[in-house]
Amino acid sequence: xxxxxxxxxxxxxxxxxxxxxxxxxxxxxxxxxxxxxxxxxxxxxxxxxxxxxxxxxxxxxxxxxxxxxxxxxxxxxxxxxxxxxxxxxxxxxxxxxxxxxxxxxxxxxxxxxxxxxxxxxxxxxxxxxxxxxxxxxxxxxxxxxxxxxxxxxxxxxxxxxxxxxxxxxxxxxxxxxxxxxxxxxxxxxxxxxxxxxxxxxxxxxxxxxxxxxxxxxxxxxxxxxxxxxxxxxxxxxxxxxxxxxxxxxxxxxxxxxxxxxxxxxxxxxxxxxxxxxxxxxxxxxxxxxxxxxxxxxxxxxxxxxxxxxxxxxxxxxxxxxxxxxxxxxxxxxxxxxxxxxxxxxxxxxxxxxxxxxxxxxxxxxxxxxxxxxxxxxxxxxxxxxxxxxxxxxxxxxxxxxxxxxxxxxxxxxxxxxxxxxxxxxxxxxxxxxxxxxxxxxxxxxxxxxxxxxxxxxxxxxxxxxxxxxxxxxxxxxxxxxxxxxxxxxx
Amino acid sequence: xxxxxxxxxxxxxxxxxxxxxxxxxxxxxxxxxxxxxxxxxxxxxxxxxxxxxxxxxxxxxxxxxxxxxxxxxxxxxxxxxxxxxxxxxxxxxxxxxxxxxxxxxxxxxxxxxxxxxxxxxxxxxxxxxxxxxxxxxxxxxxxxxxxxxxxxxxxxxxxxxxxxxxxxxxxxxxxxxxxxxxxxxxxxxxxxxxxxxxxxxxxxxxxxxxxxxxxxxxxxxxxxxxxxxxxxxxxxxxxxxxxxxxxxxxxxxxxxxxxxxxxxxxxxxxxxxxxxxxxxxxxxxxxxxxxxxxxxxxxxxxxxxxxxxxxxxxxxxxxxxxxxxxxxxxxx
Numbered sequence: 001x002x003x004x005x006x007x008x009x010x011x012x013x014x015x016x017x018x019x020x021x022x023x024x025x026x027x028x029x030x031x032x033x034x035x036x037x038x039x040x041x042x043x044x045x046x047x048x049x050x051x052x053x054x055x056x057x058x059x060x061x062x063x064x065x066x067x068x069x070x071x072x073x074x075x076x077x078x079x080x081x082x083x084x085x086x087x088x089x090x091x092x093x094x095x096x097x098x099x100x101x102x103x104x105x106x107x108x109x110x111x112x113x114x115x116x117x118x119x120x121x122x123x124x125x126x127x128x129x130x131x132x133x134x135x136x137x138x139x140x141x142x143x144x145x146x147x148x149x150x151x152x153x154x155x156x157x158x159x160x161x162x163x164x165x166x167x168x169x170x171x172x173x174x175x176x177x178x179x180x181x182x183x184x185x186x187x188x189x190x191x192x193x194x195x196x197x198x199x200x201x202x203x204x205x206x207x208x209x210x211x212x213x214x215x216x217x218x219x220x221x222x223x224x225x226x227x228x229x230x231x232x233x234x235x236x237x238x239x240x241x242x243x244x245x246x247x248x249x250x251x252x253x254x255x256x257x258x259x260x261x262x263x264x265x266x267x268x269x270x271x272x273x274x275x276x277x278x279x280x281x282x283x284x285x286x287x288x289x290x291x292x293x294x295x296x297x298x299x300x301x302x303x304x305x306x307x308x309x310x311x312x313x314x315x316x317x318x319x320x321x322x323x324x325x326x327x328x329x330x331x332x333x334x335x336x337x338x339x340x341x342x343x344x345x346x347x348x349x350x351x352x353x354x355x356x357x358x359x360x361x362x363x364x365x366x367x368x369x370x371x372x373x374x375x376x377x378x379x380x381x382x383x384x385x386x387x388x389x390x391x392x393x394x395x396x397x398x399x400x401x402x403x404x405x406x407x408x409x410x411x412x413x414x415x416x417x418x419x420x421x422x423x424x425x426x427x428x429x430x431x432x433x434x435x436x437x438x439x440x441x442x443x444x445x446x447x448x449x450x451x452x453x454x455x456x457x458x459x460x461x462x463x464x465x466x467x468x469x470x471x472x473x474x475x476x477x478x479x480x481x482x483x484x485x486x487x488x489x490x
Numbered sequence: 491x492x493x494x495x496x497x498x499x500x501x502x503x504x505x506x507x508x509x510x511x512x513x514x515x516x517x518x519x520x521x522x523x524x525x526x527x528x529x530x531x532x533x534x535x536x537x538x539x540x541x542x543x544x545x546x547x548x549x550x551x552x553x554x555x556x557x558x559x560x561x562x563x564x565x566x567x568x569x570x571x572x573x574x575x576x577x578x579x580x581x582x583x584x585x586x587x588x589x590x591x592x593x594x595x596x597x598x599x600x601x602x603x604x605x606x607x608x609x610x611x612x613x614x615x616x617x618x619x620x621x622x623x624x625x626x627x628x629x630x631x632x633x634x635x636x637x638x639x640x641x642x643x644x645x646x647x648x649x650x651x652x653x654x655x656x657x658x659x660x661x662x663x664x665x666x667x668x669x670x671x672x673x674x675x676x677x678x679x680x681x682x683x684x685x686x687x688x689x690x691x692x693x694x695x696x697x698x699x700x701x702x703x704x705x706x707x708x709x710x711x712x713x714x715x716x717x718x719x720x721x722x723x724x725x726x727x728x729x730x731x732x733x734x735x736x737x738x739x740x741x742x743x744x745x746x747x748x749x750x751x752x753x754x755x756x757x758x759x760x761x762x763x764x765x766x767x768x769x770x771x772x773x774x775x776x777x778x779x780x781x782x783x784x785x786x787x788x789x790x791x792x793x794x795x796x797x798x799x800x801x802x803x804x805x806x807x808x809x810x811x812x813x814x815x816x817x818x819x820x821x822x
Binding site: 072075076077078079080081082083084086088089092209210211212213215216217218220350351352353 | 510519536569570666681753754760774784804
């Protein structure tokens with residue numbers, strides 16, 4: 001029973017009286033953190049709830065107020081990560097940041113922009129430059145869309161990905177100009193072929209400086225270069241505007257378009273709120289929730305494309321708060337969220353590349369999306385083979401009682417059950433769901449969990465043998481929860 | 491500058507050794523090296539995750555003499571190898587900051603034994619990094635995550651310790667490299683406090699190397715340290731990508747920033763084999779390639795040659811400290 005006394009602090013015991021936040025507040029905060037981050041532990045959720053929902057939203061929206069990942073410390077322990085040429089190492093570098101960041105929305109936005117500005121190592125063949133593009137998303141991802149577009153247009157990885165290094169006066173390459181309008185801003189149906197050509201002309205001369213080739217001394221950064229001698233400075237007409245436009249002028253016009261506002265709103269809705277059809281079908285498939293898209297588009301227009309303002313409107317909206325478990329977790333969300341909750345890979349530990357590879361095996365090879373359209377999300381993340389991998393991965397993690405996060409969950413379950421002195425299978429299952437962040441499961445799943453909980457008895461822990469057996473039994477319930485259909489949703 | 495003249499010293503860049511390689515001839519994210527008898531150099535590669543960890547045996551003439559060790563937690567394996575040194579018999583002592591142990595190999599690399607236990611008690615280790623021997627054969631290990639230095643017999647018997655976490659005089663914050671001079675004084679790269687501290691064997695603080703309050707001669711995350719026959723002190727200023735040089739009393743002298751304008755013979759072979767790389771190199775400014783990037787360890791040989799290991803560029807750069815230098819004619 002001494003152990004119980006020590007663990008009571010987990011519950012926030014004050015003067016002997018256990019103070020519990022309102023369960024609905026915890027559920028809502030868990031929802032916010034699954035979407036705006038990679039999920040929180042029960043303890044983290046309680047701490048956030050004590051600050052209030054809107055205050056937490058503001059905290060998330062200003063990541064610069066939280067400490068950044070210490071790159072010097074990271075590269076001391078993982079010196080091979082710095083300037084790494086191999087894709088899995090660059091992927092691991094990002095996975096480390098997703099797990100250990102104290103700026104969850106910054107990292108989540110990097111993932112969002114990577115999905116929108118999908119740039120793939122399959123062609124670029126330079127994972128280091130893709131990692132640098134992700135850094136652009138961190139730095140500019142909550143600023144204005146206009147500034148982000150300019151930075152992306154100057155990203156050497158994007159230039160190479162969409163062939164703009166070959167876009168010169170008199171030898172136009174329309175690839176970047178076309179995707180800029182079709183996939184990065186206006187969407188199909190809101191521009192003409194002439195607009196594509198004129199946009200491409202405006203970006204002539206935006207290229208990559210001559211670079212030190214890879215090896216024999218490792219990788220060297222690619223650098224943006226503007227070559228005025230290759231730029232077409234003659235008059236252009238774009239979306240009804242006429243002038244001697246350069247690339248930034250085109251971005252200025254694009255950023256002011258209502259179509260851009262709606263396009264970005266739908267992307268944000270799809271990533272943060274609920275699954276939507278793939279972007280390729282948006283010109284023929286209306287939004288799931290047109291009013292929500294209008295609200296977000298209005299926030300874009302009123303803030304002149306300020307991403308932070310749009311996200312503030314999104315996270316505080318009723319449609320967001322009511323969208324719990326309306327999205328299938330992406331592989332990165334599932335893997336990082338599971339590892340975070342289990343307390344694995346906090347700090348420095350070998351094996352991160354296996355987690356990074358796992359993302360790929362589950363269908364989301366970071367830095368290597370399948371095409372410029374990004375990944376097909378929602379139910380398209382799932383096929384029978386991938387589902388088995390997802391289930392096995394999460395179940396294996398929660399079945400490992402040596403992991404500190406799993407131990408914390410089990411202890412919390414034991415304390416909850418013993419404090420209430422309710423050893424019924426129902427109480428044990430509720431305590432498990434609660435300790436995993438108040439997960440919500442269907443009646444069918446609940447019934448299955450009850451069947452197993454009936455084998456747990458009254459969770460004895462008087463001896464070491466009993467304690468270990470109880471740890472294993474509770475861990476099995478956690479494993480079953482992680483294997484449930486509901487765990488696949490964010 | 492290929493030749494650096496400052497405060498009566500002359501440092502003349504000589505040549506470089508090495509290149510990037512996941513295996514065999516070359517290094518991968520090397521972290522430390524040690525000079526052995528007969529011109530042999532042992533270079534410790536950290537690699538990445540499960541790849542590239544090894545100790546490479548070379549000499550100053552670019553001869554690849556083999557390699558030993560690989561990733562693993564069994565006897566002779568390592569996970570996060572950090573530093574190496576040789577005892578008076580030429581045996582190789584290697585620290586592993588993940589396994590919290592010191593592994594001993596023969597001169598040619600056969601596994602002999604290992605010692606070390608995880609923890610913070612006397613003789614226990616947490617993130618052992620720098621390792622060095624004093625004149626009596628005592629092993630000094632930088633116990634980095636315990637923020638202290640401990641000494642052991644060669645079979646791992648605890649002998650003494652000094653240092654505690656903090657930023658006051660004599661305190662340490664995640665110290666990294668270590669070297670011991672001919673008087674058995676101990677120099678510790680106090681990584682988290684951006685300084686090097688020189689201690690007597692008893693642990694008494696003697697000198698700090700950290701530059702002036704105006705920032706001249708400052709350090710950012712120093713990783714390695716060495717002393718030449720004149721008592722001058724060389725520090726790999728890992729976070730600033732340079733080597734800082736100080737007089738014995740801590741007075742700042744000058745910096746080296748890397749001068750490998752000519753690729754090593756190994757690197758040149760790689761370049762010559764690919765015409766596209768030759769073309770690309772002719773079109774661009776190669777200075778970022780020849781400057782230091784993450785200089786991580788430094789040693790001085792019996793001839794006062796200063797040898798600097800770069801983690802990011804996977805190579806050694808070698809400088810001569812000239813004793814008979816004459817200034818060129820000023821009116822050339």
